[in-house]
Amino acid sequence: MARGLHLCLAFAGIASAAFTGNLNYDSPSKHHASLGISISKVAKRTYGSSPQDPNQLNFTHGIASGDPYDDSVILWTRAAPSSDNNESNVTVSGYVPLYDHSTEQYVAKSNSPICVDWKISTSKSFDHVINSGRAYTSSDIDYTIKANMLALENSQRYTNGHYQFNVCNSNNSSPIGRTKTIPSSNDKVSEPVRLAVYSCSNYPFGFFNAYGNPVRKDSVDYVIHLGDYIYEYANGEYGWGNSYDRIPLPDREILTLYDYRKRIATYRTDLDLLASHQNFPWIAVWDDHEVADNTWRSGSSHMNNTEESFIMDGGVSVDQRKMNAVRAYFEWMPIRQVDMDDNLRIWRKFKFGNLFDLVMLDTRQYDRAITDVYWNTEYLGEIYNDASRTLMGPRQEAWFYRTLRESSTRGATWRVIDLPYNYDQWDGYQANRNRTFHVIYENNIGNNVFLAGDSHASWVSDLVWLDEHPYDSATGSGSMGVEFAGSAVSSPSPAGQNVTLDAAMSYSERLTAANAELQWQELYYRGYYELYISHEKVDASFFGIPTTTVRNGYEIPLANFTVLAGENKLHRTNGSPAVGNIETGSIKGGTPTHSNLTYDTETKTWFTYTGL
Incomplete structure (x- = not known):
């Protein structure tokens, strides 16, 4: 026995x-x-x-x-x-x-x-x-x-x-x-590291062609995803999938563990997303829509911790919904849980030898102070500069500032940081922004490259603490880095899903005129950008997807930019922050060409795109 x-x-x-x-x-x-x-x-x-x-x-x-x-x-x-x-x-x-x-x-x-x-x-x-x-x-x-x-x-x-x-x-x-794998932290990296940077893929708005193009070009080593990998809406609430036979399942606003599992699984039927996952290692963080629209630590635009919200949403609380979403995300995404005592932590860092440190932050789910949930916009305008306002929460903030200082001290050439920009994000948390700039300027931490998504628009900016340090928009003097923001994989332009190229240009021109540090802005195209990082410079190449209504390998080179090590700004050539001509958008010191010259990543041929 x-x-x-x-x-x-x-x-x-x-x-x-x-x-x-x-x-x-x-x-x-x-x-x-x-x-x-x-x-x-x-x-x-x-x-x-x-x-x-x-x-x-x-x-x-x-x-x-x-x-x-x-x-x-x-x-x-x-x-x-x-x-x-x-x-x-x-x-x-x-x-x-x-x-x-x-x-x-x-x-x-x-x-x-x-x-x-x-x-x-x-x-x-x-x-x-x-x-x-x-x-x-x-x-x-x-x-x-x-x-x-x-x-x-x-x-x-x-x-x-x-x-x-x-x-x-x-x-x-x-x-x-x-x-x-990536280089060991003490390795002397001699070859450039190539990254593709994405955000905001919305299944019913069209095909994820942008994911597949670097696979067909074999142009990158790693994929960086800045969030909004999925969206939580029912079909028709934000995108009409019937047009392309791309109905997000389950066809309802997702709340339960099954719902989040099924929604991610539905997105994983897109062939270009599958190809990207199969061919490149991904480094990803979530934004808000992996859980719900405009999430913060205690709610979102549609839910809050009240009895009324609990009943209206079928007996699912804010915390339960977040737990369901986080659980499904960790099950389905090839990511590590870096702190087993903190099941909500996704913020982490990667040391690419002595070349750069990649810092991935969570500015949505972890400990974010209340955000714009549509009915409180005026109130947020009153409190945006309160000292308690934080995107990250005190624990993550302290870790982030310590990571910046340690990266500079250890001698990494660059710091590549996932930190978003817009009123809902960076600009709505002025105290958090000021603390970040204070660490950078007071410790003289240079060669900073900030990455942003979420806005569904492309833009490039010098990284400047305006009103605190002098800045020359023409030369870039006074900047402490650059900021690159990419458009969405398929989510619509903030100027409207059916915005015309001329209307998008007009909006972009107003934005660049109103913001001294904003050097290029583009609202029309869906797309992504690639970074080529060496000790001498960082090159950024932006690509527009001419259509997401059908699956194809088309892309239009939109603009190229360079940051030279030690300059801490976009490198200017003949007064322009861009390298060569730009295809579209508004740029300081230059004009777009509007050639529609398109590369087919499947056939490796060039042609002029005139529509389908």
């Missing part, structure tokens, strides 16, 4: 250990079991059952990699018997029996374990496998798999690797992906 008990316990331990290879069982918090998933319960439920038939499983939503370190990278996939998502809105808890998936009354469970192997190689043929591992998944985490590919040899770091998943003991394999 005792021997049988010991064997049973031993097998249970082995079964539990098999699930620990999947990081999604740790989410949202490995160190707080009541918030996470009880792996022992999952193992107990599936122990003794035959594995799921490999022929009944599919890699339903492609593969992905992300959050690269110098010695590891996150690998992601989903191996499931159905493309649909787990309809449970609860989780397995170590403390609350009601949430146990074995309680049929509450949720359908998966009894058969799903086993997936992964491998990575220096070649696409996998002749030399440099690392491999095994992970299990189940309905509890929506059949997702997230593995931390560890311990690459020094000679194999910072090189492209090819990876693949395979259902255990079968020929059922995923597509082959490509990924890479």
